[in-house]
Amino acid sequence: MNDKCHKRTAIIGAGMAGLLAAINLKKAKREFMVFEKADSLGGTWRDNRYPGLTCDVPAHAYTYSFAPYAEWNAYHATGPEIKRYFEKVASDYGITPFIHFNTEITACHFQEASANWELTDAHGENHIFDIVIVASGVLHHPSTPDITGLDDFQGSCFHSAQWEDDLVLENKNIGIIGCGSSGIQIATALTSVANQLVHFQRSPQWIMPVEQFNYTEEEKQDFRDNQQLIDDIRYDKQYWDNIYRFNKGIINPDSPEMQMIEDICRDYLEASIQDPALREKLRPDYRAACKRLIYNWQYYDCVQNQNVFVETGSIDRVMASGVQMQDGTFHTLDILVLATGFHADRFIKPTSVIGRNGLSLDTFWSPRPTAHYAVTLPGFPNMFMLNGPTGPVGNFSLIDIAERQWEYIDQLLSIIHSGDAETVEPKISAFEDYEKRRIEAAQKTIFSSGCSSWYLDNTGIPMTWPWSYQDFADAMQQPILSEYDIRGAS
Known part of the structure; x- marks a missing residue:
């Protein structure tokens, strides 16, 4: 040459x-x-290490077409698993030595x-x-919110993409600001360990229900022995039908596809939340998919636990020991997570x-x-x-x-x-x-x-x-x- x-x-x-x-x-x-x-490599799957981090795309569909992976532990993979996958691919294809x-x-x-x-x-x-x-x-x-007194907080306060890995979470009063995918996943993961969890939601999200299940060792071995089983998931007709339905819906808000998406999200909210007051707190005032849809299978269950409080009021300021709301409510907190996006x-x-x-x-x-x-x-x-x-x-x-x-x-x-x-x-x-x-x-x-x-x-x-x-x-x-x-x- x-x-x-x-x-x-x-x-x-x-x-x-x-x-x-x-x-x-x-x-x-x-x-x-x-x-x-x-x-290290991995991009967003390296930076984000928060509890509950999960990809909302089925694991076998979230792989390179040329590098199928039989070792996924569940239908939707966790962040650490995905990072390991990319590290393996980089090693298998001899890319790591080329990275500065x-x-x-x-x-x-x-x-x-x-x-x-x-x-x-x-x-x-x-x-x-x-x-x-x-x-x-x-x-x-990371996008950090402009909240008065944020620097005055005496507990641990950090963005969700800057997680403090050694942080003790058990029996703590934890506040989470933000209810995008990160906020929803963190709240879901921490309800079982927190003493009290306050989820601050300026604008609640529509949630699309999805399934989640673990793969057995026998199923993983089947994936290793027969790649067609992986392709059956990757190219699953129902998965792609959902993608095309979503796509048709977003480009034509008046379409039957968009109506179906809204019906599913609304029915999921109605059927899942028993308390009428909480249900209205969690009901968005905009159309489904206007914001990025949340795909989740357990938030509505976790948010109904006795130790969880959904706060939809306006924050007045952050103080040394917690968050003061404009209506006078004060939430005492040990940890404040800013799941406020990018x-x-x-x-x-x-x-x-x-x-x-x-x-x-x-x-x-x-x-x-x-x-x-x-x-x-x-x-x-x-x-x-x-x-x-x-x-x-x-x-x-x-x-x-x-x-x-x-x-x-x-x-x-x-x-x-x-x-x-x-x-x-x-x-x-x-x-x-x-x-x-x-x-x-x-x-x-x-x-x-x-x-x-x-x-x-x-x-x-x-x-x-x-x-x-x-x-x-x-x-x-x-x-x-x-x-x-x-x-x-x-």
Whole structure:
């Protein structure tokens, strides 16, 4: 291979998407390095270690298509299990030696003269690459609530993604602020050990009931002996019917599919909560799926325990020994968990990214983060995003989404590696057309039906793929090359 075709790729992030990119590049015998800011791989499954952490996608569906796993302990896997899975995959595919741990990339600057990227890490070292794969993830910048007196609390107070591993939980008075997936899972896990648990819910969530059960050792052995049994779960018709039903519902809020989702969530609430007052506390005032649906199988049981109090009032301030409510109620606490989510609009930030002609990513992402078909950026040549802005969101496997995106990206990479192009980036006209159509469609989805959500950008527009799941799969099968500015062809 001549020097012109010998291209080096930097992968930013060693979570699920970064490992996927590395495995595919290694398989294609392409030179790459992975930069990881932390001391281990796993992304969100490394950062989040809270009790009760569970993926809401069936375990056998939350795996790479090329790396089935027979060792899952239950239908829905725990966070530690998932982290072990990714560590095993990285080891099995020989990726770990390519990862530079404790090496945060602080700057990515495109060099016009040489048509490559200069990356600077937190140690002050510079690295030159031809291609950059951004696999930094979405939910990794914790959002801390602006509550008066939060620093005055004398007990343990921390964000759910910064769990204090040695914390003694037994017989403690525990407060949990937030009722997204993390808050619901933590509350569910701690009701059995806490003396008193207060779940602060500014806005209760709709819950979709799902099943959960353990696999026996005999069943695991069957999975080891017969991969078809794993595929039967991964490609289960009911699982995919649910995905397509959900997708049809969110893009058409008036559809029968959306009505079915709302009926299931409402009926689950009505049938599960016996106390009418508690039931009304837990009833959201917005439509199901406007916020990300909670998939859970036991929260409604746990929240009815005598040691649990659901607090839907407004917090006045946090004090040394607990939380003061505006109505005068005071909750004495030993531990305060902030399950308050993440800044979902930052992605690779705070890394300084400067593209062609000095264009900064901050400028390009004003007023909202976006990318052409959720993958590429005009003005940022040879930079590709996995699970970036405007991609599909929902209760399905993001591994599947990333694999489909890789199929799209790899076809653009082939143009570069073949020597037929030096740089590839979407034309601004094509991107603007995509974004105009996307915004128009996004405003008609369930996400715009009237609620506050991390799906929304600063202007209230959903940062999502607003068309069908199949439309996304079709779009990722092949990039439309006429939409791309392909320069430096040999």
